[in-house]
Amino acid sequence: xxxxxxxxxYRGAPAAVNDVPMDRWTPQELSAHLRYMSDFAxxxxxxxxxxxxxxxxxxxxxxxxxSAGGPPVTDGPFAETKDLIAGWMVIDxxxxxxxxxxxxxxxxxxxxxxxxxxxxLELRPFLTELPTITE
Numbered sequence: 001x002x003x004x005x006x007x008x009x010y011r012g013a014p015a016a017v018n019d020v021p022m023d024r025w026t027p028q029e030l031s032a033h034l035r036y037m038s039d040f041a042x043x044x045x046x047x048x049x050x051x052x053x054x055x056x057x058x059x060x061x062x063x064x065x066x067s068a069g070g071p072p073v074t075d076g077p078f079a080e081t082k083d084l085i086a087g088w089m090v091i092d093x094x095x096x097x098x099x100x101x102x103x104x105x106x107x108x109x110x111x112x113x114x115x116x117x118x119x120x121l122e123l124r125p126f127l128t129e130l131p132t133i134t135e
Contacts, residue, residue, distance in 0.1 A: 001092045004099040007122035008086040016119035020112035029112055034108045053089035099123055
């Protein structure tokens with residue numbers, strides 16, 4: 001089994017086919033989308049392929065270490081994860097091909113007008129071991 005991270009984006013990915021921002025969806029469209037996501041996760045739980053998922057708030061803070069005092073906190077100017085990542089799901093599957101298959105299915109969650117979004121999802125494998133460095 002291999003773990004993969006599926007990242008859903010607010011921005012920063014190519015535009016989805018049904019590219020209507022979520023804040024312009026009707027309550028029924030939003031409910032249908034969330035139901036699809038929940039049903040998808042439940043089906044993967046039943047097969048043992050679901051690990052975890054979370055939706056993320058667009059609010060956030062950018063922090064870094066600073067030895068001269070408290071860590072600086074900023075809202076820019078760099079692209080921040082709050083601008084990019086809407087949520088994530090971790091899956092544990094038998095192959096990369098299965099991960100791609102599931103990402104494609106999740107991409108078809110309904111959006112505006114009840115039509116599939118066909119959004120781009122970022123699929124990232126977890127490192128299973130640190131790379132070996134030889135000199």
